[in-house]
Amino acid sequence: MYTQGLDQAGKSDPAKPGVETKEQLDAFQSRIDAEEKIEAKDWMPEAYRRTLIRQISQHAHSEIIGMQPEGNWLTRAPTLKRKAILLAKVQDEAGHGLYLYSAAETLGVSRDQMVADLLSGKAKYSSIFNYPTLSWADIGAVGWLVDGAAIMNQIPLCRCSYGPYSRAMIRVCKEESFHQRQGYEIMLTLCRGTEEQKAMAQDALNRFWWPSLMMFGPNDATSKHSAQSMAWKIKRFSNDELRQKFIDVTVQQAEFLGLTVPDDKLRYNEETEHYEHSDIDWQEFFDVIAGNGPCNEQRMEKRRKAQDDGAWVREAARVYAEKRAAASAAA
Amino acid sequence: MKQEWPLYEVFIRSRSGLSHRHAGSVHAADDEMALNNARDTYTRRKEGVSIWVVRSDTIIASDPEESSAFFEPAEDKIYRHPTFYEIPDEVENL
Numbered sequence: 497m498y499t500q501g502l503d504q505a506g507k508s509d510p511a512k513p514g515v516e517t518k519e520q521l522d523a524f525q526s527r528i529d530a531e532e533k534i535e536a537k538d539w540m541p542e543a544y545r546r547t548l549i550r551q552i553s554q555h556a557h558s559e560i561i562g563m564q565p566e567g568n569w570l571t572r573a574p575t576l577k578r579k580a581i582l583l584a585k586v587q588d589e590a591g592h593g594l595y596l597y598s599a600a601e602t603l604g605v606s607r608d609q610m611v612a613d614l615l616s617g618k619a620k621y622s623s624i625f626n627y628p629t630l631s632w633a634d635i636g637a638v639g640w641l642v643d644g645a646a647i648m649n650q651i652p653l654c655r656c657s658y659g660p661y662s663r664a665m666i667r668v669c670k671e672e673s674f675h676q677r678q679g680y681e682i683m684l685t686l687c688r689g690t691e692e693q694k695a696m697a698q699d700a701l702n703r704f705w706w707p708s709l710m711m712f713g714p715n716d717a718t719s720k721h722s723a724q725s726m727a728w729k730i731k732r733f734s735n736d737e738l739r740q741k742f743i744d745v746t747v748q749q750a751e752f753l754g755l756t757v758p759d760d761k762l763r764y765n766e767e768t769e770h771y772e773h774s775d776i777d778w779q780e781f782f783d784v785i786a787g788n789g790p791c792n793e794q795r796m797e798k799r800r801k802a803q804d805d806g807a808w809v810r811e812a813a814r815v816y817a818e819k820r821a822a823a824s825a826a827a
Numbered sequence: 828m829k830q831e832w833p834l835y836e837v838f839i840r841s842r843s844g845l846s847h848r849h850a851g852s853v854h855a856a857d858d859e860m861a862l863n864n865a866r867d868t869y870t871r872r873k874e875g876v877s878i879w880v881v882r883s884d885t886i887i888a889s890d891p892e893e894s895s896a897f898f899e900p901a902e903d904k905i906y907r908h909p910t911f912y913e914i915p916d917e918v919e920n921l
Contacts, residue, residue, distance in 0.1 A: 584871075587871065598853070671872070813857075817856040
């Protein structure tokens with residue numbers, strides 16, 4: 497059990513950075529190497545704390561922003577059942593964001609600080625959520641490909657060295673497979689439907705394939721944080737490894753649907769037992785991350801507006817609670 | 828920056844017979860909201876029959892830096908374990 501407030505001074509209090517001795521760093525690395533979990537108030541290198549705060553908070557932001565492209569179709573789902581299901585999925589994304597904010601806070605960063613960093617543009621979130629959902633088929637593609645890619649990334653994170661993050665990931669993974677099945681089932685229904693429905697599904701795949709592959713991050717050679725994250729067992733597999741696994745698994749799923757993956761160089765290699773594919777257009781990825789994707793502005797504006805519109809509610813609730821506490825203390 | 832809502836730790840009993848286990852945390856303006864937020868965040872799939880929420884700043888925790896000293900008394904008292912004792916095989920029900 498542990499307290500999470502910033503007023504709790506632990507030996508590795510971010511407000512009082514100390515000298516990190518070689519003994520401390522070696523002892524920490526031994527714990528990692530022995531597959532021990534690091535918990536909130538354990539000693540940890542400042543850089544370990546910082547990289548986790550960055551990664552977990554950006555993961556949380558991605559979940560919250562990710563509610564927007566799907567929320568876009570809540571009022572236009574084809575049936576009441578599909579509407580209820582989509583609503584449940586979007587609620588799950590909110591819940592996932594909350595598990596992750598909660599985990600990040602154990603490292604000494606406040607919720608307000610994380611939200612402020614998101615709204616100022618300082619913090620990043622997953623590039624995929626800067627693409628629009630233009631048709632109902634996109635909701636299928638998002639569930640199948642985007643949640644699918646997320647699952648590929650999140651399962652190894654269940655074993656990451658930081659306890660609160662790994663436990664949050666276990667919880668998330670339990671819920672995530674419904675998301676992918678929901679998406680794939682939409683694609684199945686469309687592909688078994690009219691020519692027009694199947695064409696809509698193909699169009700969705702065409703637009704979401706490459707952005708989904710980019711979700712795994714840059715190629716290993718250019719990935720800034722990877723080596724240290726691997727040494728600290730935050731990251732268990734490289735970007736390219738996970739991306740390749742995703743491609744190998746997903747191409748077969750596309751074939752079952754009778755859809756064509758939009759890559760004319762896609763080819764199964766009998767020797768390596770992996771699919772070869774075209775190079776990814778990394779310029780697009782960096783442009784979108786830098787803020788120039790189709791929906792970056794819209795996503796941020798919506799989030800800022802939600803934050804601003806809700807401010808009076810948060811403040812009123814807080815003041816009301818204080819008044820009631822004072823009243824019952826006086827009674 | 829406006830003042831944040833206080834933080835609560837959330838403990839959930841998944842079914843009767845089991846203990847409450849720590850699930851994570853929520854922010855809430857008051858105790859009632861904390862219970863509702865905990866239910867909405869951590870039990871969307873009926874993962875619990877009972878929830879405890881506790882304000883994080885009321886939790887007292889042992890200091891991980893002091894664990895060796897704090898738990899040291901238990902380290903060399905092997906006679907607390909049944910395996911320490913040699914009982915002849917012929918003796919039953921011991």
